[in-house]
Amino acid sequence: MLDEARTGHAAAIDTSIPALEMVGIGKRFPGVLALENVDLRLEPGKVHALMGENGAGKSTLIKILAGVYEKDVGTIRIAGREVEIRTPRDALSQGIKVVFQEIALIPEFTVAENIFLEDYPTSGAGNIRWRKIRDDAAALFDRIGFKVNPDARTGDLPVSQQQMVEIARALASEARIVVMDEPTSSLTPTEVEMLFSVIRRLTSLGIAILYVSHKLDEIFEIADTVTVLRDGRHISTQPKTAHTSDTLIRDMIGRQIGDLFPRSRGAGTGDVVVGVSGLSTAKLADIAFEARAGEVLGVFGLMGAGRTELAKALVGYDPIRTGTITIGGSPLCPHDTRTAVSLGIGLLTEDRKTEGLMLELPVMHNMSLASLGRFANMSFLDEKRERSAVQEFVDRFRVKTPSLEQHIKNLSGGNQQKVLLARWLMRGLKVIVVDEPTRGIDVGAKSEIFALIDRLAAEGLAVIMMTSEMPELLGLSDRIMVMAEGRITATMGRDEATQEKILNAAIA
Amino acid sequence: MTETASSVAPPSRLRALTGNNEIVLIVILAVLCVLISIGAPQFYSVENVVAILRQCALVLIVASGMTMLLIAAEVDLSVGASLAFSGVVAMDVTNKTNSVLLGGLAGIAFGASVGLFNGLVVTRLRVNSLIATIATMMILQGGIYLYTREAVQNRHSIRLFTDLSTGYVGPVPVPVIIAALVFIACYVVLRHTMVGRYIYAVGANEKAARLSGLRSERLKLGVFVFTGMLVGLAGLLLASLMNTGQPTAGRGFELQVIAAVILGGTSLMGGRGTLIGTLLAVLVLKVIDNGIIILRWNQDLQMIVPGLVIIGATWLDLVRRKSDAR
Structure with missing residues (x-):
């Protein structure tokens, strides 16, 4: 056969x-x-x-x-x-070759070794022909137009390139x-273009x-x-x-779906609740901006521009070198998430699985984590009150879960994201930083997340939204800030923003 | 698969209370009891049951802390060495002060400071806890000989000191009561307090816990110190039981404790586990011990059988979770 x-x-x-x-x-x-x-x-x-x-x-x-x-x-x-x-x-x-979303490469191996992992060519004596593996990989990359060094250690590559390697591997045989x-899901716009040209080449071969x-x-x-x-x-x-x-x-x-980007609020100009000046970290240089209550500040940048780093510095997760951050007028101690949270700033992370969810824990425990103090008396939890508060959010956000005891890993991405948003809203915040809020979420849930973000701003929160998705940036933001290589390269209002202007600033 | 799991019926009350792993352990325990009592009817005698419970006490005290530590995704392998050392300290201080209270406090304080040391090395120096606590174990095993070359004998002859391990309240031995109190306290903390929730959260995902405003390092440090205190308490009871502070005691104790916690269904990866499981696992292991003795089997089986049981139970757990995942 x-x-x-x-x-x-x-x-x-x-x-x-x-x-x-x-x-x-x-x-x-x-x-x-x-x-x-x-x-x-x-x-x-x-x-x-x-x-x-x-x-x-x-x-x-x-x-x-x-x-x-x-x-x-x-x-x-x-x-x-x-x-x-x-x-x-x-x-x-x-x-049949399947490229799954999860990257399944061996980080310690070189790119070429990963490409031919399933079937190493051997000499007559049974020795692996490393040279041939390397040359074949280089030839394959030439053929499909990849610019990755076949000798690089796979774990050292950025995720986007690892994903390209994963795709190349499917084409090796x-x-x-x-x-x-x-x-x-983790490619930059240029890499997406490259992928599309690879796909076109494949189809021309009859695949x-x-x-x-x-x-x-x-x-x-x-x-x-x-x-x-x-x-x-x-x-x-x-x-x-x-x-x-x-x-x-x-x-x-x-x-x-009525409108993907609902807008229930006017052009809000509340008080300044976030003030950042002269902020520098290992990956950021001289960041200064303000965010006001009731507005959505969109932060755009290509991969590696420093969006996530800014998000993490803002909530006290990453250490900062110089500069100050104030939340509602109070200065934020650097590198201390606890005071950041108590000052009222929280982060909805880009990577739900590794930085947001407690996968093995129930929906209820995931949601109430940041506000347990409200339900505790001398550290003893009043589970009845906790349960009813959690249930309220589950109903309000239409979280689809069979019970509050369900392990959160069994929920869909959109529902997980709603639980994480609820974690912060239950706490009551002044500022929420959302990093790629709709990554890996399907269209139906996306529009619900957009509506939630809009409502947060309408209720008077300052929303700082890090995104690499142009439609949601343009659709949701009141103001747009563009980052490139750890710096802010442009700031513009909703009305003056165009796709070209943003991309130009992002490449600068 | 999201599509499958989201439509599975919510777990029943009983299952939510016990979980599947506990049910497996209860079945194993019941089967063991039936089989042993067929071969040795004296298994059910009051004396034997009390003996089994007494055997469980020391392991359960330390395993209660170890369960918390494993749920927080850390581990402490120095508990055996620390057990012996705190026993020696407790006996020595009691000898010198003629006060069981001071001797006991000294033993517990010693255990707690070992926990503090472990906790600081793990949270400040960021040494992996498996490695850090093996190192601590070595330091303590060597250090105890700098402290005393031979066993510290009981020179105070205070009745209360020996009563700690050999006394009874009604028909129940004192160590069993102490273990029960420790167990209940830990159970309440893990199940019904903020601290317990935080321990699970930090173990399940430390990054996410920190981003939610938890001070994960302080929490872990606290659990290390608490486990250390329990080791000190167990060391005191051990010194009382042997009526001497024995530097070589406690060899292999850490493995007994960790084996019980793992058999009880607590995950080495953190975030998952229950104290009920630990309790049942301690009972299973000690019933096996007891069965081998009263059936007059070869005593070497006391190590071999539990080893096989742990592999079997962990495998069952894996099979169950695989079928759950579908």
């Missing part, structure tokens, strides 16, 4: 037969039907986008294709021939079908691409056909040209 697949693959790809047909796929997990009667059909040389909210069944479908899960019912045909995919090895031998799961993403603009740029799943069911498959953003969103969430 293996040989057959190889020889089958060696022949030129026949573009008249679908590269992949999945028919009537069903998968049940204990207590839930994850996929029901789902069809998917990939044509050779085409990019097929798979869309849907978190929980729609996209990842289950991909994992069936990758051999991580086994389907319960349904048929899979590769190039017209029926196949069974039971293990990841089966999938590989059928020429011949593939018939390449599946990409949210491939751009079929299954592209999973939440980002509408990407879909409209790269996809030929779009399939939408919702609640484990197939909703629609249409050529991209038949869709608009509105119809796509409607298919995904099953209802119309």
Whole structure:
């Protein structure tokens, strides 16, 4: 069977037969039907986008294709021939390459060693041919236009480049079908462009691409056909040209979203609640700005511009070298998150899993963490009061969770983000710093998060929003501050801001 | 998978109270009791049950602190060496002052200061606690011989000192009462106080805890000191039990304690664990010990069987969590 697949693959790809047909796929997990009667059909040389909210069944479908899960019912045909995919090895031998969102590279190895990890070439004596690995990697990078040093230690590369390496790895051996799961989630705009040109090169070779993403603009740029799943069911498959953003969103969430960026507040000019002057840290130089109550201050910057570093310095997490930060008029002791929180500034981190959530703990404990003092008498907790306060936020923010005891790791990204926002709102803040608030969150939940941010500002908080997403920057901010290489390069009002002006300042 | 888990029914009251790991332990405990009593009917005699509980006391006292430490994602391997040293200190100070109170306080203070040392090395110098406390263990094992070459004998003959370990309140031995009080106090702290919540939070995700305004280092330091105090208390009881301060006592004690905590379902990665699990695990290990003795099996099995039980129970836990993850 293996040989057959190889020889089958060696022949030129026949573009008249679908590269992949999945028919009537069903998968049940204990207590839930994850996929029901789902069809998917990939044509050779085409990019097929798979869309849907978190929980729609996209990842289950991909994992069936990758051999991580086994389907319960349904048929899979590769190039017209029926196949069974039971293990990841089966999938590989059928020429299916899956690039998962999580990076699975060995940080201690060089880039080239990671690229060929699955199958090192050996000499007759069984010695690994390191030289060939290195040369092949360099040749591969040339072919697809990557600028990564194949000898670099993988762990030393920034995350965006590691993700590119992960993609290159899928292309190292011949593939018939390449599946990409949210491939751009940590790429810079330039790298996204590079990825798209790689994708175009692949399709010109007759390879079929299954592209999973939440980002509408990407879909409209790269996809030929779009399939939408919702609640484990197939909703629609249409050529991209038949869709608009509105119809796509409607298919995904099953209802119309009014306005993605609601605006319930006027142009608020409250008191200055954040004052920063002369702030320098290891990664920041001479930062000065103010933020007022009731406004959303958008901070834009490309990867490495210092957005996250600024966010962490503001809340006393990272040490600062020089400069002062005042919150509501009181100076902030550097490197002390506790006084920062008690002065009323909190950070919603970019990376929920490593810096926000206590994955193993229940929803309730996650949400009430920063305000336990309110429910405690001599450190003894009044769980009844705590529970009702948490329940109130769960209802108000429409957090989808079966119970307050549910481990938070079992919630979707959007619901996790709402719990983390509630952690701060329960505490009562003057300033909230949100760093990439919608990373990894699906469209439906995104609009809810935007509405929450808008409401926070309307209720008189100063919101400082770090983002690399142009639409949310332009849609939500009252003022925009652009950063590049640890400095502020431009500040502009909502009305004067344009995409060009912002990008120019970001590259400066 | 988010899509699967979010629709799973909320856990029932019983399960929320005990968790699956505890149920496994209860079953193991019940099976052990039945099997042993078939071979040796005297297993259920009052004397034997009291003996088992007495055996549990020292381990449970220290394991209560160790559970907190592991939940906070730290560990202390110096508890065995510190146990012996605080016993020696308690006996010596009692000899010199003729006061059990001062001797006891000295023992507990010594244990606490070892905890403080460990805590400072871990939180200030940022040495990994596994390495730091192995180093402390070595320092204490060598240091105790600088303090005394041989066992410190009881020269004060105060009744109260020996009563600490051999006395009874009604039918219940004093050490069992002390262990029960320690256990209940720790249980309440972990379950019902802010401090307990913070311990779980810091262990589950220290960065996130700090960003939420918790002083994670101070908290960890506190747990180290508290565990150290419990070690001092256990050292005092041990000196009383042996009626001497024995420098070589406590070898391997740290492994008994950590084995019980892990068997009880507390994660080495932090953020997960319960004291009930620890209690059950201590009982399981001590019932095995007792069974081997009263069945007159080879005593070497006292090490081998618990080893196998720990592997088996951890494996079961893994299997269960895998099926949960679906």
